Amino acid sequence: MVSLGRFKRIFEQWDIQLMVLPAIAFIFVFSYIPMYGVLMSFQDYNIFKGFLHSPWVGLKHFGMFFQAPEFWNVMRNTVVISLLKFCIGFPAPILLALMLNEVKNMVFKRVIQTVSYLPHFLSWVIVSGFVMSLLSTDNGSVNMLFERIGVIDEPINFLSMPEYFWTILVTTGIWKEIGFSSIVYLAAIAGVDPHMYEAASIDGASRFKQMFLITLPAIMPIIIIFMILAIGNLLNAGFEDILLLGASPAVREVADVLDTYVYRIGIQNSRFSYATAAGLFKAVISVAMLAGANYIARRTGNSLW
Numbered sequence: 001m002v003s004l005g006r007f008k009r010i011f012e013q014w015d016i017q018l019m020v021l022p023a024i025a026f027i028f029v030f031s032y033i034p035m036y037g038v039l040m041s042f043q044d045y046n047i048f049k050g051f052l053h054s055p056w057v058g059l060k061h062f063g064m065f066f067q068a069p070e071f072w073n074v075m076r077n078t079v080v081i082s083l084l085k086f087c088i089g090f091p092a093p094i095l096l097a098l099m100l101n102e103v104k105n106m107v108f109k110r111v112i113q114t115v116s117y118l119p120h121f122l123s124w125v126i127v128s129g130f131v132m133s134l135l136s137t138d139n140g141s142v143n144m145l146f147e148r149i150g151v152i153d154e155p156i157n158f159l160s161m162p163e164y165f166w167t168i169l170v171t172t173g174i175w176k177e178i179g180f181s182s183i184v185y186l187a188a189i190a191g192v193d194p195h196m197y198e199a200a201s202i203d204g205a206s207r208f209k210q211m212f213l214i215t216l217p218a219i220m221p222i223i224i225i226f227m228i229l230a231i232g233n234l235l236n237a238g239f240e241d242i243l244l245l246g247a248s249p250a251v252r253e254v255a256d257v258l259d260t261y262v263y264r265i266g267i268q269n270s271r272f273s274y275a276t277a278a279g280l281f282k283a284v285i286s287v288a289m290l291a292g293a294n295y296i297a298r299r300t301g302n303s304l305w
Helices: 004-011 014-042 058-069 071-089 091-102 108-122 125-136 141-148 161-192 192-203 207-232 240-245 249-255 258-267 272-298
Strands: none
Touching: 004 014, 014 058, 014 272, 058 071, 058 207, 058 272, 071 091, 071 258, 091 108, 091 125, 108 141, 108 161, 125 141, 125 161, 125 240, 161 207, 161 249, 161 258, 192 207, 207 272, 240 258, 249 258, 258 272
16 A cells, blocks of 8 residues: 555656656766776776676685785775864854844845855866965965965975865865855755744843744754765765875875776776776775664664665
8 A cells, every 4th residue: 555655655756756857867867877997996907808708716806905905095095084084074063144134234144155255166186276376385375375474485285285285175176166066054044933042132142142032953864864875975085175285296195085996097097997996996995884884873862764
């Protein structure tokens, strides 16, 4: 009876289901069909022999990856950069949304929103070029400012110094995405009943207390859902931003993460099976972390499934 009722409901909503079909087809074609490629991680894949005739080697490439000299350095960079982006980048759009919600001047609020949204629509090629120009030793704005105020005596090549790379990478990522990521939280805040603020104001609660006692609890379900997704993507430290900003060989020791390592080994060195094994390892860990985060969040009553 449950199955018949479900099919009946789907049939009655045929127009809505039809709208979803293109998205389902897109995900199926570009996300599920290519998954057969993980077979390469269990083979000594030969591009001329294909999947059917390449010899099976079991977990050979996984063992090679775990024993590789670069393994611990790549894992360290991936975890550290991911945690920095999560701990700093995740709450940043929430704070921006909370602050914008307190702005009463609508003109000023819209200007700030527009300015903060714009970087999201720029490609990482443009953003990295912008950052390189700012940090350039040849008339770079940052070096010129530091020289003027006496912080440094001569220009510093920031993008070639490992000690500055993580700070530059995380700061650039936050600047690029903070405005666009805050849209969801602003939408959630807009749905809060204004009578709750009026009642709290009558009771003598300041705007700061109203933020913590009304606004944050109201948007907490959205925050938890996005936190679960962020934890699931915790090993996705980045690719385009790291590849472009960390192009200098001098910072490879702190810039090489799983995604860039897979790209370099798999595409540039043509070690397809080894790179696929490394990518599959990351995917399995990410799914496990997503499931764990969802299990913990389920106890709060807010989870993905």
